[in-house]
Amino acid sequence: MFYKVEYQKRVHQEIEKIFRVLLPEQGLAVREEQIRLCHEMLNTLLEGKIALCDAGVGIGKTYAYLVACIMMRKYSALAERVVPLNYFPMVISTSSIALQKAILSEYIPFLSKVLVEHGMIQTPLRAVVRKGKEHFVCDVRLEQRLEAIRDKKKNAIQKEALILLRKHYDMDEVQGISGFDRRLVNVPKFCPRECPEKDTCRYQKYLNEAKRKDIFIQICNHNYLLADASHRNKDYRPLLVDYRILIVDEAHQLPEAARQMYGKSLCFDNIREIGYYLEQEHQNAEARTMKSVIRNMLDIIAENHMTGNGLRAHFCMSEECSLYLYEGIQMLDRLMETLKGTVPQWILNRLKEARSVLECFFCQDRKYVLYLKLDQEKLPVLCAASREIPNLLQDMLWNREISAILASGTLKDGKGFERTRQMAGLNNRKNVQEYVAVSPFSYKKNCLLYLPKTLRRYKRGSREEAEMVAKHIHSLVCSTYGHTLVLFTSYALMGSVYQILRDRSPFPMVEVWRHSQEEIMKFKKMENAVLFAAGSCWEGVDFPGDMVSSLIIVKLPFAVPDPISEAEKEEYETLEKYIQAIIIPDMQKKLRQGFGRAIRTEKDTCVVSILDYRAVKGGKYYEDVMCALPACQMAEDMKDVREFIRSRKSLEYYL
Numbered sequence: 001m002f003y004k005v006e007y008q009k010r011v012h013q014e015i016e017k018i019f020r021v022l023l024p025e026q027g028l029a030v031r032e033e034q035i036r037l038c039h040e041m042l043n044t045l046l047e048g049k050i051a052l053c054d055a056g057v058g059i060g061k062t063y064a065y066l067v068a069c070i071m072m073r074k075y076s077a078l079a080e081r082v083v084p085l086n087y088f089p090m091v092i093s094t095s096s097i098a099l100q101k102a103i104l105s106e107y108i109p110f111l112s113k114v115l116v117e118h119g120m121i122q123t124p125l126r127a128v129v130r131k132g133k134e135h136f137v138c139d140v141r142l143e144q145r146l147e148a149i150r151d152k153k154k155n156a157i158q159k160e161a162l163i164l165l166r167k168h169y170d171m172d173e174v175q176g177i178s179g180f181d182r183r184l185v186n187v188p189k190f191c192p193r194e195c196p197e198k199d200t201c202r203y204q205k206y207l208n209e210a211k212r213k214d215i216f217i218q219i220c221n222h223n224y225l226l227a228d229a230s231h232r233n234k235d236y237r238p239l240l241v242d243y244r245i246l247i248v249d250e251a252h253q254l255p256e257a258a259r260q261m262y263g264k265s266l267c268f269d270n271i272r273e274i275g276y277y278l279e280q281e282h283q284n285a286e287a288r289t290m291k292s293v294i295r296n297m298l299d300i301i302a303e304n305h306m307t308g309n310g311l312r313a314h315f316c317m318s319e320e321c322s323l324y325l326y327e328g329i330q331m332l333d334r335l336m337e338t339l340k341g342t343v344p345q346w347i348l349n350r351l352k353e354a355r356s357v358l359e360c361f362f363c364q365d366r367k368y369v370l371y372l373k374l375d376q377e378k379l380p381v382l383c384a385a386s387r388e389i390p391n392l393l394q395d396m397l398w399n400r401e402i403s404a405i406l407a408s409g410t411l412k413d414g415k416g417f418e419r420t421r422q423m424a425g426l427n428n429r430k431n432v433q434e435y436v437a438v439s440p441f442s443y444k445k446n447c448l449l450y451l452p453k454t455l456r457r458y459k460r461g462s463r464e465e466a467e468m469v470a471k472h473i474h475s476l477v478c479s480t481y482g483h484t485l486v487l488f489t490s491y492a493l494m495g496s497v498y499q500i501l502r503d504r505s506p507f508p509m510v511e512v513w514r515h516s517q518e519e520i521m522k523f524k525k526m527e528n529a530v531l532f533a534a535g536s537c538w539e540g541v542d543f544p545g546d547m548v549s550s551l552i553i554v555k556l557p558f559a560v561p562d563p564i565s566e567a568e569k570e571e572y573e574t575l576e577k578y579i580q581a582i583i584i585p586d587m588q589k590k591l592r593q594g595f596g597r598a599i600r601t602e603k604d605t606c607v608v609s610i611l612d613y614r615a616v617k618g619g620k621y622y623e624d625v626m627c628a629l630p631a632c633q634m635a636e637d638m639k640d641v642r643e644f645i646r647s648r649k650s651l652e653y654y655l
Contacts, residue, residue, distance in 0.1 A: 041068035056439025095253035222257030251406035393425030413585035414627035482507035482528030
């Protein structure tokens, strides 16, 4: 055992007391599951292990790991370690700004207040959010930008946003800043030593505050965590204060963050931005040459990859592409040689980064999956995704002597944690343990899973498919009196079905494109509306109570094939093995994310419908669906849906 036997009872009693005073209204079953989860997390931290924690909706995993970290700090001196863990701050990494804000401004202040009031800790908990330089304002660059637009016509909202930055150094706190302005006024990667504002710089003051000894918790996103790990791996100055405890919340997003972090890309907007910096340094001719050569190169690449259906994503080298890529590399080499010593080093570094992308494509670097996508100007973006993400995560994070908890509601697929272990680079580690914190919600009582037996197979994208989906949605919406969230995997199908139902639905309908917060807020105020959504709305949105009493999943959320998945397929002997190892587990995790929108509190009741013929009884993926979801009441007929809603909802629901 990691600490003396006589302390075990004290630790248990202390954790129990914390949750009793922290959430007194919490039900006994929920509290017991939280206490168990907190104990598991504490054991992981003190034993120096890594844990994969799949925590169901309603568990309260955030409080569980925060309390575990507080107890770790108190009892770590009893663990067999050379340097006690309480000498170091801890790091919490998330994928969303919303969760970072909630941890900093809600969870930690409330927990700290309660524990201080009950004498469980002596001083309040202190935390800080750590972000990259691109989120903060450089005062010198801000004043330069304001001077540049002073006598020019400028969007009034964007101009007012820039002026507001004189009061707010964190750009995430100001609405209306254009992407171009953000890049022009943010703190540069390399600050000049002779900066005139060095002593009054707000960013430097923020850094000094973040490194104070009394900071217990550092909060960051996954990209910042990985950037810090990369710095440490290269023996650069770390971004985060040294830590030995790592909590990765929303851990299912970590591999995608690693793809962004360890990948490369180049678009014409990047070139235009570098050109602007060169012009500021009075290198106008060089800026024009660079933009002209790269624009010609991108036009040629686009011509070589256009098909009847648009741009072909997979990059294929042609003699013409090779020639223009080589010309781009040569031009950047000459430019860097000419500008050496005449422009700041950070501009040369940007040119070097652009060159590395061209080199990667020109040499057909096998360490990367090379592909193209279109920007807003319909120009190709050169993208290179690393094939070595699991190995990189293992080298950057897990080979360090740290204790870590990776938590999420969807780390486990239908069979277990194999896919998560593989993606997170944890396959070959012996100090990894797994545990599942089952949701305390009574799905068997409060959730009906409806798999209609009348579903038919139609050609994907056809009018017949859209009509069939619209017919089922209309029947469900009428049966549940609105209060419906419809999740699509295709924006095209969503648009077609919306057009069909727009004049037929007896309830107001709202359509969300690319996660528009305004439309989501509009839906929440309507009480019995129907929300059509796709994309990121499969996770991270909260509709408690009767707001969503019917969740409709139109298609099983299989990933759309892309160059990255095609490259992953090459690693498997047969297509069937690839489907079983990758495609189905990924679908199951995404399905669980969508299903999680249904029941958000202990009192919620909801009908969950899946309108995919492959998911119904006897369908190809029926068993995989059943394996992924919690046990619920089952239905195949619409009358069962109507009876369930009538039995669970009061008269006020229909008013």
